[in-house]
Amino acid sequence: MATLSQTVRDAARLSVAPMMDWTDRHCRVFHRIISGRALLYTEMVTAPAVIHGKRQFLLDYSEAEHPVALQLGGSDPAELREAVQIASGWGYDEINLNCGCPSDRVQSGAFGAVLMKSPDLVADCVSAMQEATDVEVTVKCRIGVDDDDPTDRLPAFLEAVSKAGVTRFTIHARKAWLQGLSPKDNREIPPLDYPLVHRMKTEFPHLHLSINGGIATLDEAKSQLDQGLDGVMIGRAAYHEPMNALGAADALIWGQGGPADPFDVAARMIPYIEAHLASGGRLHQITRHILGLFHGRPGARGWRRVLSEGATREGAGIPLFEAALAQVKG
Known part of the structure; x- marks a missing residue:
């Protein structure tokens, strides 16, 4: 070992x-x-x-x-x-x-x-x-x-x-x-x-x-x-x-596994975000670090815009995160 x-x-x-x-x-x-x-x-x-x-x-x-x-x-x-x-x-x-x-x-x-x-x-x-x-x-x-x-x-x-x-x-x-x-x-x-x-x-x-x-x-x-x-x-x-x-x-x-998928990464962030919010944290404390997740992909600008403009607002949570994600999926 x-x-x-x-x-x-x-x-x-x-x-x-x-x-x-x-x-x-x-x-x-x-x-x-x-x-x-x-x-x-x-x-x-x-x-x-x-x-x-x-x-x-x-x-x-x-x-x-x-x-x-x-x-x-x-x-x-x-x-x-x-x-x-x-x-x-x-x-x-x-x-x-x-x-x-x-x-x-x-x-x-x-x-x-x-x-x-x-x-x-x-x-x-x-x-x-x-x-x-x-x-x-x-x-x-x-x-x-x-x-x-x-x-x-x-x-x-x-x-x-x-x-x-x-x-x-x-x-x-x-x-x-x-x-x-x-x-x-x-x-x-x-x-x-x-x-x-x-x-x-x-x-x-x-x-x-x-x-x-x-x-x-x-x-x-x-x-x-x-x-x-x-x-x-x-x-x-x-x-x-x-x-x-x-x-x-x-x-x-x-030499282990395949490349990560950004949509999977985003999905796996949701439970972490939920726990952070439940403990009194703010959404932007996390999302400010993940603005580059979809860099170079169609919709990346919309992803960044929704998170940058909305994540600092009082009460921002998973619905906003999902709205940002929809910018890329769309």
Whole structure:
């Protein structure tokens, strides 16, 4: 029988990136219905928020989401250890440390991408995190920061952090420019360097390396795997065009089953929506994440319009959802 770590590593062949304001628990349930195998990540949660904030709001999730990983942000080993100890009660399948986010918020807190400049501190952080959990601690990083030479920065970072016991990294194949570029620009402007990430797999064959950045289709993901990488992480495409990015993932990446059908996905969302509404939730909290379900199909505009205009209204529920669905079926 495969161990949990082996199961999660197999799932990491294709993962959905942690995306702030997007990959919340409702989005992850939606993605899980589309793909039963892909590894899903939470939005980044800071260690201080876990320690001092509303833990249940921040950490609760549906059992249907497994395998699911919690991404933490922080740079204080003691805080990260305490946050992991707290989160261990929730049963996540992996704990990931964010060393790649370039936003002003993480810079002011001295974590995220700025940690690329302090690999020894990252090593201390992950060591502290590992002391507090039995599940695998992983790292998501960039290839460098600002004026770094990535051919020097990235291997030095991998070397230092892997010595602390981390054997699985997801590498966003762009630099992070901490001054002068917005977080949005940092996802698009710095050039991608896929060959460097592939070179890291050659230099560190014992590490499990996933690539992230600019990969929008399953064919592109499969090509990266075929070239020797261990995993691929898809970001915005999985959110905006979920069927194109994930719909045939189980069949293409794992050789299991056939492609998902968007109408079946919509039908399977209904019980989840009903339970959410019954607990006092609002329809738009879920439907805002599924506007792209019928991307590229006739009626997709009507689907988006009905949900966008109506789901925020008081009392909006399954009848509105079905009216939106009728736009596509019609």
